[in-house]
Amino acid sequence: MVAVKQIALLAGLAHWADAAEKVITNDTHFYGQSPPVYPSPEMTGGNEWEAAYQKAKAFVGQLTLEEKVNLTAGVPPNTTCSGVIPAIERLKFPGMCLSDAGNGLRNTDFVSGFPSGIHVGASWSKDLAFRRAVAMGAEFRKKGVNVLLGPVVGPAGRTVRGGRNWEGFSVDPWLAGVLVSETVSGIQEQGVITSTKHYILNEQETHRMPEANVSAVSSNIDDKTMHEYYLWPFQDAVRAGSGNIMCSYQRINNSYGCSNSKTLNGLLKTELGFQGFVVSDWSAQHAGVASAEAGMDMAMPGPAEFWGEHLVEAVKNGSLPESRITDMATRIIATWYQFDQDNGIPKPGIGMPSNVLDSHEIVDARDPAAVPVLLNGAIEGHVLVKNTKNTLPLKKPRKLSLFGYSATTPDFFSPSRDEQLSDSWIFGKEAYNSNYLSPDGFATFGRNGTTFGGCGSGAITPALAISPFEALKWRAAQDGTATFNNFLSDKPDVDPTSDACIVFGNAYACEGNDRPAIQDDYTDDLIKAVASQCNKTIVVLHNAGIRLVDGFVDHPNITAVIFAHLPGQESGPALTSLLYGETSPSGRLPYTVAKNDTDYGVVLDPAQATGEFAYFPQADFKEGVYLDYRYFDKEGIEPRYEFGFGLSYTTFAYLNLSVDHVSGANTYPWPGGPIVSGGQTDLWDAIATVSVDIRNTGSVASYEVAQLYIGIPGAPAKQLRGFEKPFLRPNESQSVTFHLTRRDLSVWSVERQKWQLQQGTYKIYVGSSSRRLHVNGTLDI
Numbered sequence: 001m002v003a004v005k006q007i008a009l010l011a012g013l014a015h016w017a018d019a020a021e022k023v024i025t026n027d028t029h030f031y032g033q034s035p036p037v038y039p040s041p042e043m044t045g046g047n048e049w050e051a052a053y054q055k056a057k058a059f060v061g062q063l064t065l066e067e068k069v070n071l072t073a074g075v076p077p078n079t080t081c082s083g084v085i086p087a088i089e090r091l092k093f094p095g096m097c098l099s100d101a102g103n104g105l106r107n108t109d110f111v112s113g114f115p116s117g118i119h120v121g122a123s124w125s126k127d128l129a130f131r132r133a134v135a136m137g138a139e140f141r142k143k144g145v146n147v148l149l150g151p152v153v154g155p156a157g158r159t160v161r162g163g164r165n166w167e168g169f170s171v172d173p174w175l176a177g178v179l180v181s182e183t184v185s186g187i188q189e190q191g192v193i194t195s196t197k198h199y200i201l202n203e204q205e206t207h208r209m210p211e212a213n214v215s216a217v218s219s220n221i222d223d224k225t226m227h228e229y230y231l232w233p234f235q236d237a238v239r240a241g242s243g244n245i246m247c248s249y250q251r252i253n254n255s256y257g258c259s260n261s262k263t264l265n266g267l268l269k270t271e272l273g274f275q276g277f278v279v280s281d282w283s284a285q286h287a288g289v290a291s292a293e294a295g296m297d298m299a300m301p302g303p304a305e306f307w308g309e310h311l312v313e314a315v316k317n318g319s320l321p322e323s324r325i326t327d328m329a330t331r332i333i334a335t336w337y338q339f340d341q342d343n344g345i346p347k348p349g350i351g352m353p354s355n356v357l358d359s360h361e362i363v364d365a366r367d368p369a370a371v372p373v374l375l376n377g378a379i380e381g382h383v384l385v386k387n388t389k390n391t392l393p394l395k396k397p398r399k400l401s402l403f404g405y406s407a408t409t410p411d412f413f414s415p416s417r418d419e420q421l422s423d424s425w426i427f428g429k430e431a432y433n434s435n436y437l438s439p440d441g442f443a444t445f446g447r448n449g450t451t452f453g454g455c456g457s458g459a460i461t462p463a464l465a466i467s468p469f470e471a472l473k474w475r476a477a478q479d480g481t482a483t484f485n486n487f488l489s490d491k492p493d494v495d496p497t498s499d500a501c502i503v504f505g506n507a508y509a510c511e512g513n514d515r516p517a518i519q520d521d522y523t524d525d526l527i528k529a530v531a532s533q534c535n536k537t538i539v540v541l542h543n544a545g546i547r548l549v550d551g552f553v554d555h556p557n558i559t560a561v562i563f564a565h566l567p568g569q570e571s572g573p574a575l576t577s578l579l580y581g582e583t584s585p586s587g588r589l590p591y592t593v594a595k596n597d598t599d600y601g602v603v604l605d606p607a608q609a610t611g612e613f614a615y616f617p618q619a620d621f622k623e624g625v626y627l628d629y630r631y632f633d634k635e636g637i638e639p640r641y642e643f644g645f646g647l648s649y650t651t652f653a654y655l656n657l658s659v660d661h662v663s664g665a666n667t668y669p670w671p672g673g674p675i676v677s678g679g680q681t682d683l684w685d686a687i688a689t690v691s692v693d694i695r696n697t698g699s700v701a702s703y704e705v706a707q708l709y710i711g712i713p714g715a716p717a718k719q720l721r722g723f724e725k726p727f728l729r730p731n732e733s734q735s736v737t738f739h740l741t742r743r744d745l746s747v748w749s750v751e752r753q754k755w756q757l758q759q760g761t762y763k764i765y766v767g768s769s770s771r772r773l774h775v776n777g778t779l780d781i
């Protein structure tokens with residue numbers, strides 16, 4: 001440190017010198033910030049888990065200590081399963097295959113590529129979220145996957161540049177909570193266990209893991225924010241029955257996610273009554289006995305570095321009670337029984353061969369019945385935010401000109417047969433969906449083709465994917481439209497006879513890195529180059545997170561803008577359907593688009609290892625629940641496009657708001673129900689209902705996303721607490737009803753450690769976005 005201080009002083013940087021002097025060099029400083037919660041609660045069964053619990057107890061009762069321990073960690077897989085739990089042959093337990101991830105099965109052949117989490121968030125469709133999950137679960141099951149490593153509700157999206165925000169649904173916990181609940185139910189209906197992840201506060205990729213000289217980042221949070229924001233969607237997942245929860249890489253109040261007794265034993269297993277098992281993220285385990293005591297139940301990927309024979313030894317020498325090992329095994333086996341995996345599920349890893357060159361029976365996991373789900377899912381996650389001069393829908397243009405690197409898939413990404421049949425293909429195919437960012441930003445950005453999904457463990461490897469260009473060309477052929485395209489030039493010449501021009505760009509993201517920026521000049525300049533020559537320029541951005549548009553959006557020739565997110569394999573057909581008005585856009589932003597990146601405040605960037613915390617980076621969640629629209633409302637910042645916004649090809653009227661108490665509902669401030677999966681039962685009792693009539697006042701049939709926001713006394717000005725997506729023909733009207741539960745209307749009391757219903761006047765708003773609130777009223781409690 002002396003050297004650093006001298007250098008800093010020489011350079012005249014006194015504040016650096018001070019910081020260098022104060023650098024904290026060991027972690028003693030950080031101990032005790034996360035309250036200890038021991039012992040780890042044992043599985044109790046009860047309610048829906050009782051039968052599985054009894055079977056598991058009987059099964060585990062026959063195991064030796066070594067056998068129980070062997071259930072708690074992976075063995076090196078001989079398949080492309082991400083993780084494998086070994087079989088116990090003498091009891092006919094076939095073992096388990098755990099595989100990536102929440103947007104479709106990867107590392108294998110003959111599977112679909114579903115829309116990514118952010119796209120599902122943008123669709124605001126409970127129905128599609130559920131049907132996508134059913135279709136995805138069916139594919140995992142056919143391939144012999146016991147545990148699907150998803151869905152994602154952490155990251156929640158706190159860090160605007162976060163590299164994995166696209167894997168989750170929305171930065172709004174209520175929206176994410178509803179969609180995760182549908183997703184867990186749909187996947188598990190197929191007898192595949194969900195691993196809802198990453199628990200918890202895994203909000204940045206930067207320093208997510210410890211490096212040689214820098215510890216993993218710590219997310220430091222108060223108890224109220226934890227409950228009202230980050231734990232909220234996990235609570236919904238547990239309530240929906242998620243059989244598995246994955247603990248995260250980073251630290252929480254300076255204690256690792258997989259050895260934090262407060263989050264695992266306390267919040268998850270006690271307060272939420274979680275009955276399933278906790279698995280570590282891959283290599284997120286950093287302690288042996290401590291992680292067992294803190295409530296982790298399974299270590300991945302294995303071979304067990306900290307557990308295995310060490311765990312046996314720890315029991316034998318008295319440092320860990322055998323009851324904890326028995327509980328781990330019971331939770332794992334009970335979850336296996338809970339989803340009938342003892343009965344008729346394909347052999348673990350059957351469709352996940354390690355080497356497809358070996359002759360193996362091909363398992364084509366796809367179901368033609370899922371194609372409409374893939375297509376509608378792709379359609380409904382596109383968000384139209386600008387549409388002027390009657391640009392859209394297109395009407396048999398005479399000439400359509402297409403530009404930009406995200407329009408199509410270059411030939412060099414079509415793998416040869418040999419490549420397809422080699423090991424490297426399994427990973428090479430993933431690059432097919434990738435545009436890698438250069439470290440200095442965007443200098444070499446692009447040209448790797450259209451983006452169907454993001455990269456990393458949440459990537460998709462579809463057997464077939466149709467790019468926008470492929471679909472548009474087919475449509476042009478039907479209409480006799482001439483096309484002109486130039487996908488690679490960054491300053492293309494525009495044919496002046498073009499009726500409309502479409503420019504395709506993307507904003508890519510990958511696990512392991514946060515995004516360098518939320519806008520790039522290369523793409524903005526390309527868009528402006530086209531717009532300067534074409535008076536109907538349509539911008540389509542495949543964006544794996546928030547993408548600013550102020551660099552070009554007010555250009556008079558840019559007459560339509562679509563956030564196309566990550567649509568999955570049906571990208572092209574979905575976009576074509578929307579551009580030509582075969583369907584009316586019905587996606588809505590699941591985040592706020594600012595005018596300038598500085599508008600997001602401190603949460604724009606990930607926390608860095610600097611100054612005093614050069615070795616122990618600290619992310620202080622001081623903003624509390626004031627993220628995204630809650631923050632913009634509080635600070636009075638005008639967004640470019642607000643949370644919940646999106647255009648359609650028609651118009652809607654909102655009328656006849658009514659707010660009613662549910663008769664006989666208990667409005668005592670504190671819940672009194674027993675704890676089952678998800679927490680106290682009466683948190684879900686409906687206290688009030690809100691209903692509104694919505695009429696399609698335009699000339700085109702369309703879905704509308706009606707959104708309910710409430711202002712709880714003493715809480716943010718408004719928070720999402722309901723949405724419905726009716727389909728309305730012209731002049732048709734429909735009444736939609738929202739049910740407000742005790743939890744929806746409560747704030748977390750740190751003192752009482754319970755949700756507290758507020759006494760007073762609640763504001764009620766219903767509208768088509770967080771700022772287009774067409775009708776309002778009040779609710780008195």
Ligand SMILES: *[C@@H]1O[C@H](CO)[C@@H](O)[C@H](O)[C@H]1NC(C)=O
Nearest residue numbers: 022023024025026027028029
């Ligand atoms: C850790 O650092 C503190 C000062 O910050 C020092 O007092 C303590 O002795 C150090 N502990 C170890 C184990 O080095």
Ligand SMILES: *[C@@H]1O[C@H](CO)[C@@H](O)[C@H](O)[C@H]1NC(C)=O
Nearest residue numbers: 033034035221222223253262
């Ligand atoms: C983190 O620390 C804060 C402040 O001491 C405390 O209120 C909160 O409960 C802690 N949470 C966890 C998960 O350790």
Ligand SMILES: *[C@@H]1O[C@H](CO)[C@@H](O)[C@H](O)[C@H]1NC(C)=O
Nearest residue numbers: 064066067069070075086308
């Ligand atoms: C437990 O796993 C180890 C490592 O895979 C293996 O060598 C051992 O035989 C297993 N023990 C039992 C009792 O199955």
Ligand SMILES: *[C@@H]1O[C@H](CO)[C@@H](O)[C@H](O)[C@H]1NC(C)=O
Nearest residue numbers: 310311313314315317318319
């Ligand atoms: C007991 O075994 C564990 C695991 O090998 C080891 O970490 C611990 O130091 C041992 N304790 C004693 C008292 O021998």
Ligand SMILES: *[C@@H]1O[C@H](CO)[C@@H](O)[C@H](O)[C@H]1NC(C)=O
Nearest residue numbers: 077078079349352353354355
């Ligand atoms: C993997 O190993 C298991 C158990 O040894 C065996 O049954 C299975 O056939 C192997 N799978 C492959 C793809 O080699």
Ligand SMILES: *[C@@H]1O[C@H](CO)[C@@H](O)[C@H](O)[C@H]1NC(C)=O
Nearest residue numbers: 431435436444445446447448
């Ligand atoms: C495409 O991606 C690869 C990384 O997979 C990169 O090496 C290459 O430079 C990219 N090509 C272009 C033209 O950006």
Ligand SMILES: *[C@@H]1O[C@H](CO)[C@@H](O)[C@H](O)[C@H]1NC(C)=O
Nearest residue numbers: 531532533534535536556557
């Ligand atoms: C708009 O496009 C037309 C070509 O259609 C071009 O002449 C004009 O300069 C463009 N306007 C701007 C502001 O670039």
Ligand SMILES: *[C@@H]1O[C@H](CO)[C@@H](O)[C@H](O)[C@H]1NC(C)=O
Nearest residue numbers: 495496497498499534535536
């Ligand atoms: C837009 O450009 C087209 C083709 O150059 C031209 O025919 C048309 O008049 C222009 N429209 C406007 C409003 O400038």
Ligand SMILES: *[C@@H]1O[C@H](CO)[C@@H](O)[C@H](O)[C@H]1NC(C)=O
Nearest residue numbers: 519548550551595596597598
């Ligand atoms: C944000 O505003 C600053 C100051 O006006 C400007 O320099 C910067 O380019 C803007 N950033 C973006 C991404 O628009």
Ligand SMILES: *[C@@H]1O[C@H](CO)[C@@H](O)[C@H](O)[C@H]1NC(C)=O
Nearest residue numbers: 211212213214609613614615
């Ligand atoms: C940690 O090591 C890296 C690579 O050696 C070095 O660049 C960095 O400055 C080191 N950080 C600290 C805080 O010592």
Ligand SMILES: *[C@@H]1O[C@H](CO)[C@@H](O)[C@H](O)[C@H]1NC(C)=O
Nearest residue numbers: 655656693694695733734735
């Ligand atoms: C609003 O309520 C009135 C009176 O009940 C009814 O006539 C009208 O149709 C309703 N409006 C809509 C759009 O349903």
Ligand SMILES: *[C@@H]1O[C@H](CO)[C@@H](O)[C@H](O)[C@H]1NC(C)=O
Nearest residue numbers: 763764765773774775776777
């Ligand atoms: C509530 O609606 C009325 C019109 O019915 C409007 O005048 C008022 O501004 C709205 N209040 C809020 C807070 O949006």
